[in-house]
Amino acid sequence: MILKELSISEIFHSIQGESSFAGWPCAFVRLAGCGNGCNFCDTTYAETDGFMLEIPDIIMQTQAFRAPIIEITGGEPLLQPAVYPLMQQLCNLGETVLLETGGFLSVDKVDSRVHKIIDLKPPSSGVCERNCPENITLALHAGKKLSQTFEFKIVVASREDYDWAKALLLQHQLYCSCIVMMGVIHEKLEPSTLAEWILRDRLPVRMQLQLHKYIWPLATRGT
Structure with a gap:
């Protein structure tokens, strides 16, 4: 069976707000479905069913933005098996592809060319024990x-x-092997407080803010 359809919550053009790619124009493909129940989730609307779209149509819509990067996100994108051929085909077309995943599922089957942005959920998330x-x-x-x-x-x-x-x-000395980004839950912890902790402990991480929430503070979708 050829997997060729995905349930989509939204496809949009915005500024990448997080990760080491923050600040770049980005085409986002937000897949529908999650169900992990994280506290402070800011995309709960993506947990419900979306609309079905075939992979060629998804690629056409994302490439129409002519963005330097394309991100596959959710919801939880790895719940849908067809996400793997989607990412592979985008890579084959020479696109810079990001995957943002909640970190509950293994990324072992993700194309090696995809830049994987993986959440590590802390205790306040309520789902810390489910990190993969x-x-x-x-x-x-x-x-x-x-x-x-x-x-x-x-x-x-x-x-x-x-x-x-x-x-x-x-x-794990994780920062020796890859980039580690650390930020705050918007309006739950002051960025200056986190910055002070990082500096005091000489912690080798990159601090980030959720840039899109400062550009569009009242927006709930499409950012």
Whole structure:
């Protein structure tokens, strides 16, 4: 059976708000469906069913934006098997492809050319115990081959979250193998507070803000 359709929540053109690609114009393909129930989720609308679209139509719509990068996100994009041929075909066309995933599922089947942005959910998320440890193992292994296609994102809401993240990073020395981005839950923790913690601990991470929420503070979709 050839997988060729995906359930889509929205396809839009915006500024990449997070990750090491923050600031770049980006074509986003937001897939529908998740169900992981993270606290502070800011895309709950993507948990419901979307509209079905075939892979060639998705590619046509994203390429029409003529953006330098294309991101596949959700919801949880890895729940839909057809996402794998979509990413592969985009890579074959020479596109720079990002995958942003909640970190609950392994990225072992994702095309090696795709830049994988993987969440590590802290305690305040309510789903911390569901982080997929295999993704850390995969990133550490890829780092030995000088791969630049893994990065991890940790968004914290409290000192407890930060201490959890620091312990995890030090345990695995994850920052030695790939980029680690750390930010705050919008309006739950002051960015200056996180910056002070990072500087005081000499923690080798890149701090980020959710850029799109400062550009379009009242928008709920399409950013």
